[in-house]
Amino acid sequence: MSEEMRAYGGAVAAPERRTVIVSSMASDSHTWNLVYLELLVGELGFDVVNLGACVPDELLEAECLSRRPAMLVLSSVNGHGYQDGLRVIGRLRAFEPLRGLPVVIGGKLGVGGPLTEEETGQLLLAGFDAVFDDHQGAASFRKFATALPGAAAQLPVPVEGK
Numbered sequence: 001m002s003e004e005m006r007a008y009g010g011a012v013a014a015p016e017r018r019t020v021i022v023s024s025m026a027s028d029s030h031t032w033n034l035v036y037l038e039l040l041v042g043e044l045g046f047d048v049v050n051l052g053a054c055v056p057d058e059l060l061e062a063e064c065l066s067r068r069p070a071m072l073v074l075s076s077v078n079g080h081g082y083q084d085g086l087r088v089i090g091r092l093r094a095f096e097p098l099r100g101l102p103v104v105i106g107g108k109l110g111v112g113g114p115l116t117e118e119e120t121g122q123l124l125l126a127g128f129d130a131v132f133d134d135h136q137g138a139a140s141f142r143k144f145a146t147a148l149p150g151a152a153a154q155l156p157v158p159v160e161g162k
Contacts, residue, residue, distance in 0.1 A: 045152025
């Protein structure tokens, strides 16, 4: 038995997997997008906590404070992601321990189609680390997520359309 194996009681310690929280916001009752994100984030080497649909702001805050995730992924399908996102990020960033938490938002964020550059900029200025419109596809999200500490960086990032 090697020195390493003896040091760990006969077993090799696996690297610690970080947790990512996937959630909708209070006004969004859709779940299929959350299941897709749960699978996608899991493929990137993270443990995933899926809070589900219609998540109250207070629950989102409490889960982030107690779990201290590697990232929070907010998803919207109903088109109110822009409005809900501005409210939620303001609340999250008000907590000192959550100011450095990577928080991203994506999906159908506006009822009138894709967000304008100005609206995307407002979400970033409000405190989001990235904004992924539903027309972008998953490649840019994968690239962002694989750069986080705890991601399985050895996984290839597929190029969409190839």
